[in-house]
Amino acid sequence: MNIFGPKELMEDVILAGRCTGCGACVDICPYFGSHMGKTAMLFPCTIARGRCFASCPRAEVDLDLLSEKTFGAPYAEVPVGSHRKIFVSRSGARIGNANYQAGGTVSALLSFVLEKGIIDAAVLVDRQEGLPRPRRITEPQEVLSCASSSFAAVPVISELNRAVRDGYRRIGTVATPCQAVAAALIRINPLNEDEFINPLSFIIGLFCTWALDLRSMTALFSGRGLDLRSVIRCDVPPPPAEKFEIVTGGGKHDIPLQEVRDLTSPACAWCPDMTSEFADVSVGMLEGSAGKNILIIRTPFGEEIAEKAREERYIVLDEIPPEQLRNLERAAAAKKRRALLKLKKEGLLNTAGKGKRACFRLRPEILEKLIG
Amino acid sequence: MSLLLKNKEGDKRLLMGNEAIARGAIEAGLAVATGYPGTPSSEIIENLSRISRQAGIYVEWSVNEKVAAEAAAAASFAGLRSLCVMKQNGVNVASDFLLHLAESGTRGGMVLVPCDDPGALSSVNEGDARFFARMLEVPLLEPGDFQEAKDMTRWAFALSEEIRNFVVLRSVTRLSHASGMVSLGKIPRGRTQAQFRHAGALLDPESGPMISCLPGAPQFTHRRQQDKIRTAREIFETSPFNYYEGPRRPEVLIVASSICSLYSREAIAMLGKAGKKCGLLKMGTTWPLPEKFLQKHLSSAEKIVFVEEVLPFLEENVLMLAGRWTRGKGPKSYYGKNSGTLPSYGEMNPDLIAEALGKVLAVRRRPVRPESFAAKAGAFADNAAPRRELTFCPGCPHRASFWSIHSALKLDGREGFVCGDIGCYTLAAFPTGFNSLRTVHSMGSGAGLAGGFGRLRAFGLRQPILAVCGDSTFFHAAVPALINAVHHQADLTMVILDNRGTAMTGFQPHPGLPVNAMQESAPPVEIENICRGIGVETEIRDPFDLKGTRDALLSFLEKKEGARVLILRQACSLSPEKKKKNSFKVRVDENACRGERCGCNRLCTRIFRCPGLYWDNRKQVARIDDVVCAGCGVCASICPAGAILKEDAV
Structure with a gap:
């Protein structure tokens, strides 16, 4: 992979509006910080090749190399990414009912890996005074308090970096697609550092189509007289609802979805990944059936965890109806095509020439198939 | 006695x-x-x-x-x-x-x-x-x-x-x-x-x-x-503080005031033989000018050179009088700042005056500019002292304050800026304060300008606005500006860098302290009471608590409307109560120091740059200069590797 330093990261990602706020460059050093979902460089750094650039999901990501190291094969042309199996899933009898988004699969899997000691900490999103924030948990009972979608750009990977600094070496994370790419990049020791130990044991990816930056979200809520601190969870019910649901202590509030989409972080427009293709397993909503998820199993380790979690009744797995699978593939392919076309048009794919840097690199024949 | x-x-x-x-x-x-x-x-x-x-x-x-x-x-x-x-x-x-x-x-x-x-x-x-x-x-x-x-x-x-x-x-x-x-x-x-x-x-x-x-x-x-x-x-007209020295009919008459009369005397000596043609009219009473006295002496020479600092005050006032004398006395040649013979900025010195006299007397001399004197002094100093840019002292609370202010503004990410004021902290316009100050004018103007910026939201100004001022400056001229900001609902965050005294000029007391100029006890007027009294949300922090300070600033910046005050209170490291009394013994763990590697890149000696820290080029680690270190311990909280260790000083 072509790896540069903070100067190039600023130019290519942060100043160019491509930063997703995933937090990969935050808290590995003192130079980058995150506030209200946005990443900023605090002081100038002059290093030529840095971990900040190496782990950024929007700077010189060689999808083939990353695939090779994660799945043992180059980047797949299938819309939902490399995978072994796809199921319909929900939490099993071992897990109680909580404030779940859809089927509770994420919480169930997390509880399982924490209880079994497969991971020693998990980094995920929680709400603090209504504002989504990254949080580290080490106990299974903490899982349920974080069980809801945020729809916000949250620097989850910065909490991963802090956990590594604090000595955790078997970390699990619940990641959006950009965060999952960052986590996958961190796993493969991109800088070939001698003292490197892979700190990530288990990556649960989330389906994602867009995220809001926190300032826009705050403005959206306060513009409607909603106190952010009273927000319990947000939800986007399946089409044709076309609304954004906010559940607060005071009740339920609907906002037309288009109004929310208009506030989407511009960085999301460059994202070709709907299903967190570089996770061990990915989880999303099953359209049309409240209380159920889609579970994509990607790595052998992900498969092993899912199997054991099923055996021990943490999750329940069913076959996915073909129509649901087609819908998922259609949506994922559409997002991928849209983003890759935009990236190609702006010269950000496979960029060649001295001093020219790409956002992503992938085999041209695969690219043609994906955008064709 | x-x-x-x-x-x-x-x-x-x-x-x-x-x-x-x-x-x-x-x-x-x-x-x-x-x-x-x-x-x-x-x-x-x-x-x-x-x-x-x-x-x-x-x-x-x-x-x-x-x-x-x-x-x-x-x-x-x-x-x-x-x-x-x-x-x-x-x-x-x-x-x-x-x-x-x-x-x-x-x-x-x-x-x-x-x-x-x-x-x-x-x-x-x-x-x-x-x-x-x-x-x-x-x-x-x-x-x-x-x-x-x-x-x-x-x-x-x-x-x-x-x-x-x-x-x-x-x-x-x-x-x-x-x-x-x-x-x-x-x-x-x-x-x-x-x-x-x-x-x-x-x-x-x-x-x-x-x-x-x-x-x-x-x-x-x-x-x-x-x-x-x-x-x-x-x-x-008869004051003994105005007098002439030199030949009876000089070719050039120098009219000088203040310390420039000493410089002129030196310049005349430097010119040697040519200097003998110069006379010096030393003026001690420069307004109103004694017209008869001047007329008498100016009539003795045809060429008049004015030497003074900084602007041509004496020169122009004499010329004004001279306008009345032309009849019968004939015109004279006047040299000074208006003729471009001497600069109307910077300090005077004998070299400059000698050069000017050389020009007027048509004696060849090497040209001198005001900068060349400083360059000569600098070259001399270079041999004796290490090169050092303008910097806050070791242990200065301002370095810590601006570290947090700079970080908060960068994190906030909306191109916020700081209106500066007059004190040691004016140095924050430079790298030692991370180039934080974006305006600097007179005392109290930081708050006044910030208040002005803070009312521009109707015109689309969305940048967060900060003002800083010291404790003495707060009392001196910032209070009316803050009151104005409150009354007119300006959006600003004012940071009062309270280092417990008028530190830059030598710790003179101000109304916030329990002592007066004569070292008698005096009732202190508390800054926070004034701020709260005029209805401003006011918080007090220790700037050495970097995280607390940064978080307080971030939360203030996130609030969109109105004025807020953050008092950062920590005594100046040179203050009599603190000097030589280090709170901590600070050292660097060589094995933990990441130095130039990714994850640090010499944050302490490249960015933070307290004079108490230095880079050991041979061993490639940071070190503490025990002679210089003031023992504030702030560098221990910026080190990303935890390599800077502080222990309570005994």
């Missing part, structure tokens, strides 16, 4: 210019001295404050220069002799009152001492306070050496009483801060009884009320004021 109180007439002592001025005031029977600290003026009030009890005088560091002038004027109205001291820009602050005072006049002798700072060595301007004398229509004296600094000060009180108006005695850095031999005079005994007589007739200068100008009737007080200045001119 202080030199200032030695009562042996004729004794010769080495005195600093500012001590000589203080001694002159004591010899004149001074009762009240007031001022506001500012380089190069501060030692006058400081010296007087140290002897206040023994000398039986009242000395005050006032809240600002205008109030200082008012306090001194009150003493004068009550028949006492009073001195009011400030740096050049202080006169701007005091000028509103001074304009009115000049018209009402004074009773007990009152002398105003502004100390100018040519070259802006310790200022953010090089204003020339002499122009005020002309605008205010009061006499101006410029001592040319240390003896004159004392003698003219003493005389200024008598002059003030003779004309019943205050007199301006102007000093400059090189007179105030250099030292010379001074022959002491007599200190009078006894004490004047203070009494303000106000029951007399309206315009009675002895016993009437003191009112500047009767509305619509300038023919009374203003005309009277101009009579006084005419009297002063007459007195100046």
Whole structure:
């Protein structure tokens, strides 16, 4: 992979509006910080090749190399990414009912890996005074308090970096697609550092189509007289609802979805990944059936965890109806095509020439198939 | 006993210019001295404050220069002799009152001492306070050496009483801060009884009320004021502080004032033979100018060179008179700042003057610019001292404060900025303060400008606005600006860098401290009480708590409307209570230091740059310079590797 330093990261990602706020460059050093979902460089750094650039999901990501190291094969042309199996899933009898988004699969899997000691900490999103924030948990009972979608750009990977600094070496994370790419990049020791130990044991990816930056979200809520601190969870019910649901202590509030989409972080427009293709397993909503998820199993380790979690009744797995699978593939392919076309048009794919840097690199024949 | 109180007439002592001025005031029977600290003026009030009890005088560091002038004027109205001291820009602050005072006049002798700072060595301007004398229509004296600094000060009180108006005695850095031999005079005994007589007739200068100008009737007080200045001119015609030295008919006549008369003497000597053709007319009374005296001396030469700091004050005022003399005397050639012979910025020095005289005399000399003198000094210093840019001291709370301010603004990400103010923290416009300050003007202007920016949201301004000021500056001029911001609902965050004293000028007390200039206990006026009293949400933090400070700032910046105050309180590391008393013993764990590697890249020695830290090039690790380190321990909280360790100092 072509790896540069903070100067190039600023130019290519942060100043160019491509930063997703995933937090990969935050808290590995003192130079980058995150506030209200946005990443900023605090002081100038002059290093030529840095971990900040190496782990950024929007700077010189060689999808083939990353695939090779994660799945043992180059980047797949299938819309939902490399995978072994796809199921319909929900939490099993071992897990109680909580404030779940859809089927509770994420919480169930997390509880399982924490209880079994497969991971020693998990980094995920929680709400603090209504504002989504990254949080580290080490106990299974903490899982349920974080069980809801945020729809916000949250620097989850910065909490991963802090956990590594604090000595955790078997970390699990619940990641959006950009965060999952960052986590996958961190796993493969991109800088070939001698003292490197892979700190990530288990990556649960989330389906994602867009995220809001926190300032826009705050403005959206306060513009409607909603106190952010009273927000319990947000939800986007399946089409044709076309609304954004906010559940607060005071009740339920609907906002037309288009109004929310208009506030989407511009960085999301460059994202070709709907299903967190570089996770061990990915989880999303099953359209049309409240209380159920889609579970994509990607790595052998992900498969092993899912199997054991099923055996021990943490999750329940069913076959996915073909129509649901087609819908998922259609949506994922559409997002991928849209983003890759935009990236190609702006010269950000496979960029060649001295001093020219790409956002992503992938085999041209695969690219043609994906955008064709 | 202080030199200032030695009562042996004729004794010769080495005195600093500012001590000589203080001694002159004591010899004149001074009762009240007031001022506001500012380089190069501060030692006058400081010296007087140290002897206040023994000398039986009242000395005050006032809240600002205008109030200082008012306090001194009150003493004068009550028949006492009073001195009011400030740096050049202080006169701007005091000028509103001074304009009115000049018209009402004074009773007990009152002398105003502004100390100018040519070259802006310790200022953010090089204003020339002499122009005020002309605008205010009061006499101006410029001592040319240390003896004159004392003698003219003493005389200024008598002059003030003779004309019943205050007199301006102007000093400059090189007179105030250099030292010379001074022959002491007599200190009078006894004490004047203070009494303000106000029951007399309206315009009675002895016993009437003191009112500047009767509305619509300038023919009374203003005309009277101009009579006084005419009297002063007459007195100046024979003043011993104006004199000529040199050949009877010089080819070039130098007209110089203040310390420039010493430089001119040196320049004449440097010119050797050519110098013998030059004469020096040394002027001590520079407003109003003694016309007859000048006419007599100017007629002796055809070429006139003016040498003064900074602006062509003397030059233009002489030229104005010369316009009246052309008939019968014939035109002369005038050289100075208007002719481009000498620069009208920066300090004067003998090299510059010698070069100018060389040009006028058509003697070939190597050209000199004001910068070349500094370059020569710099080259000399380079051999003796390491190169160092402007920096906050080791352990300075401002470094920590601006670390947090800079970080918060970067994190906030909306191109917020800081309106700066006047104090050590003005250095935050430079790398030592992470280039944080984006405006710097006069005292209190940070808050005023921020308040102005803070009302521009109607025009689409969305940037967060910060103002910083020090504790003394807060009292001096920031309070009205903050009140204005509150009342007009300006959006701003004001950070008060409270380092417990007027640190930059030498820890003079201010109204926030429990002590006054005479080291007596005094009721402190708490900054937070003032802020809360005018309805501002106010938080107090220790700037050494970097995270707490940054989070407080971030939360303030996130609030969109209204004014807020964050007081960052931590005493200056050079303050008497802190100096040499390190809180921590700090060391670097060599094995943990990441140095130039990814994850650190020498944050402490490349960015934080406290002088107490240095980079060991051989071992590639950071180190603490134990001699320099002030033991504040802040670097331990910035080190990303936890390699800087602090232990409680024993």
